[in-house]
Amino acid sequence: MRYLIRRIGFFVLTLWAAMTLNFFIPRMMPGSPEEALRERLSKGGSVVTPEQLRTVLAEFGFDPDKNIVLQYGEYLKSMVTGHWGVSVGSSLGVPVTTLIGDALPWTLGLVGITTVLAFAIGTLIGTIAGWRRGGLIDGVVPPVFIVTSALPYFWVALLLISIFAIGDNPILPNDFNYDQGLTPGFNAEFAGSVIKHGILPAATILITAVGGWILTMRNNMVTTLAEDYVRMARAKGIPSRKIMFGYAGRNAFLPNLSGFAMSLGFVISGTILVEYVFNYPGLGYMFYNATVSTDYPLLQALFLLVTLAVLICVLLCDFAVFLLDPRARTKG
Amino acid sequence: MSAIVAGTAAPAPSATRRPRGGIFRAILHNRKAMLGAALLVLFVLLAAVPKLFVPWLKGDPQAIGDLPLQGPSSAHWLGTTGLGQDVYAELIYSTRESLVIAVIAGLGATILSVIIGVSAAYLGGAADNVLSMMTDIFLVLPTFPLIIVLATYAGKGNLTVIIIVLILTGWSYGARQMRAQALSLRNRDFLESARVRGERRSYIIVVEVLPTMISLIVANFLGAALYAVLTAAGLQFLGLGDPNSLSWGTMLYWAQNQGALVNGLPAWALSPGLAVALLGVSFALLNYAFDEISNPALRPVRRRRAKSAANS
Numbered sequence: 001m002r003y004l005i006r007r008i009g010f011f012v013l014t015l016w017a018a019m020t021l022n023f024f025i026p027r028m029m030p031g032s033p034e035e036a037l038r039e040r041l042s043k044g045g046s047v048v049t050p051e052q053l054r055t056v057l058a059e060f061g062f063d064p065d066k067n068i069v070l071q072y073g074e075y076l077k078s079m080v081t082g083h084w085g086v087s088v089g090s091s092l093g094v095p096v097t098t099l100i101g102d103a104l105p106w107t108l109g110l111v112g113i114t115t116v117l118a119f120a121i122g123t124l125i126g127t128i129a130g131w132r133r134g135g136l137i138d139g140v141v142p143p144v145f146i147v148t149s150a151l152p153y154f155w156v157a158l159l160l161i162s163i164f165a166i167g168d169n170p171i172l173p174n175d176f177n178y179d180q181g182l183t184p185g186f187n188a189e190f191a192g193s194v195i196k197h198g199i200l201p202a203a204t205i206l207i208t209a210v211g212g213w214i215l216t217m218r219n220n221m222v223t224t225l226a227e228d229y230v231r232m233a234r235a236k237g238i239p240s241r242k243i244m245f246g247y248a249g250r251n252a253f254l255p256n257l258s259g260f261a262m263s264l265g266f267v268i269s270g271t272i273l274v275e276y277v278f279n280y281p282g283l284g285y286m287f288y289n290a291t292v293s294t295d296y297p298l299l300q301a302l303f304l305l306v307t308l309a310v311l312i313c314v315l316l317c318d319f320a321v322f323l324l325d326p327r328a329r330t331k332g
Numbered sequence: 333m334s335a336i337v338a339g340t341a342a343p344a345p346s347a348t349r350r351p352r353g354g355i356f357r358a359i360l361h362n363r364k365a366m367l368g369a370a371l372l373v374l375f376v377l378l379a380a381v382p383k384l385f386v387p388w389l390k391g392d393p394q395a396i397g398d399l400p401l402q403g404p405s406s407a408h409w410l411g412t413t414g415l416g417q418d419v420y421a422e423l424i425y426s427t428r429e430s431l432v433i434a435v436i437a438g439l440g441a442t443i444l445s446v447i448i449g450v451s452a453a454y455l456g457g458a459a460d461n462v463l464s465m466m467t468d469i470f471l472v473l474p475t476f477p478l479i480i481v482l483a484t485y486a487g488k489g490n491l492t493v494i495i496i497v498l499i500l501t502g503w504s505y506g507a508r509q510m511r512a513q514a515l516s517l518r519n520r521d522f523l524e525s526a527r528v529r530g531e532r533r534s535y536i537i538v539v540e541v542l543p544t545m546i547s548l549i550v551a552n553f554l555g556a557a558l559y560a561v562l563t564a565a566g567l568q569f570l571g572l573g574d575p576n577s578l579s580w581g582t583m584l585y586w587a588q589n590q591g592a593l594v595n596g597l598p599a600w601a602l603s604p605g606l607a608v609a610l611l612g613v614s615f616a617l618l619n620y621a622f623d624e625i626s627n628p629a630l631r632p633v634r635r636r637r638a639k640s641a642a643n644s
Contacts, residue, residue: 146620152562152566166596265471265476272480291480291570292571294484306477310474
């Protein structure tokens with residue numbers, strides 16, 4: 001039980017650290033957010049009254065006259081209660097939560113599914129490669145996937161575009177999430193379009209992400225196979241398949257599972273680049289746009305959301321380890 | 333290879349102790365390491381004497397020419413950019429900045445992770461708890477968004493800012509491994525004897541502990557350098573670098589901005605990325621090979637031996 005309490009404590013602490021970074025980075029950096037906001041608001045040709053500026057700044061949780069400790073407290077409160085302010089970027093005045101709500105399903109569908117898929121496929125191939133040590137698969141797998149795991153996301157994306165999506169009659173589309181002529185709805189045509197537009201970005205993430213899982217799983221497997229209990233299982237005459245998955249695989253899988261949670265931050269990094277290359281209107285693309293238009297409230301909310309997503313996954317993986325590993329339950 | 337087989341066949345303590353310079357011999361015996369090292373040497377050459385590879389170039393590699401958006405030809409091996417610059421010359425001269433970012437950011441992150449990881453293991457108690465917690469937090473925080481946020485606020489295009497940010501976000505993974513290894517070394521006899529001799533703690537860490545961790549430190553540097561190469565290129569590709577600098581990421585940014593792929597110029601759009609990929613692959617190959625060298629269990633075995641081991 002102590003294990004779980006510790007992990008939940010870690011969750012809260014990290015979330016707090018992320019929110020604190022979010023609060024202090026804009027205030028510590030050169031150039032005041034106020035200036036950037038004024039510039040941004042008057043760029044459209046409209047005259048900004050000091051009152052308007054004040055309102056937007058207040059939404060952003062920024063009040064230059066107030067004590068910084070008080071500001072910090074109010075900021076934390078509004079972040080926790082979901083008052084994330086309004087966008088000051090290209091979609092001026094729209095609540096940040098609405099913007100994020102529109103983009104979230106696309107990223108969740110594309111990145112969520114492909115990441116889990118990459119993890120599952122990679123772990124399976126790694127298990128087999130490690131089991132048949134020195135075999136045909138094991139001879140090919142490590143060199144190939146060392147290479148793919150070192151490829152830059154955006155380069156794979158560009159390569160796929162130049163192969164499949166450029167030319168007189170491209171096989172697959174290279175941008176947006178569905179054909180812009182269609183109206184969203186639950187029909188076959190729309191679903192088909194969504195899938196077609198998702199293939200290239202998904203393939204990009206899959207190609208670059210799967211290698212790491214294969215390599216770590218293979219190495220874990222090799223280390224685990226040298227353990228005495230595997231030899232014991234062999235001596236008892238337990239079928240190979242059962243040793244492979246139930247004895248060695250299960251134990252080799254545990255560090256991989258914790259690694260999965262820890263690596264989600266990297267996955268999200270790649271997502272920003274992939275969505276940018278494919279103009280895919282998910283959170284990553286939104287993040288990029290928020291950067292370009294110095295949309296601080298949106299940027300802050302997105303960063304917080306991404307951290308939250310990673311932390312929830314970490315917590316879920318911790319629960320899974322808790323269930324799978326008796327040592328985590330007893331040791332605490 | 334024969335040395336490895338002999339080592340596993342005769343586990344006498346004297347046989348497992350390799351003489352100094354064992355790492356270099358191990359690299360020579362490992363095909364992955366050889367390939368990675370060869371690639372790295374090539375890139376170092378490119379960075380040190382780019383003139384050697386573009387002997388006909390006089391003056392600025394970014395010089396604007398009169399023939400924009402040309403495909404590959406004998407005059408321009410990889411075509412020209414939207415401003416008529418020669419892509420091949422730019423590519424060669426960009427090696428320097430990309431390699432410098434990788435090495436400096438990699439070194440910085442490694443030093444930071446050694447300091448934090450080893451002191452966490454050696455101080456123990458509350459200090460260890462605080463440092464480990466900090467490491468875990470930095471490990472989980474989504475670094476790339478953080479980097480983007482930092483780079484946006486701290487002024488775009490500043491190379492120093494990019495390197496500092498890469499160091500600050502790249503140390504945590506290594507620190508965790510360093511701490512684990514240092515903890516496992518903590519109660520070994522040779523450290524005990526140093527303590528009994530009455531050596532200072534700083535002496536023990538620098539002279540006794542660090543040399544035994546050298547292969548992990550090298551592997552860590554390679555991993556951090558790989559991370560730095562990919563992240564820096566990604567940042568510059570998004571336009572968060574200096575748009576006038578000569579680097580692969582910046583080339584990619586311009587290629588994307590001027591629609592290289594749409595204009596049917598895949599050589600321009602893909603070659604800088606290929607360079608990034610190859611540099612990344614060379615770090616990754618060396619890294620993986622170092623894993624094999626420092627952990628004998630992971631070394632490739634011949635099929636015949638594997639079979640006999642499985643049957644026994």
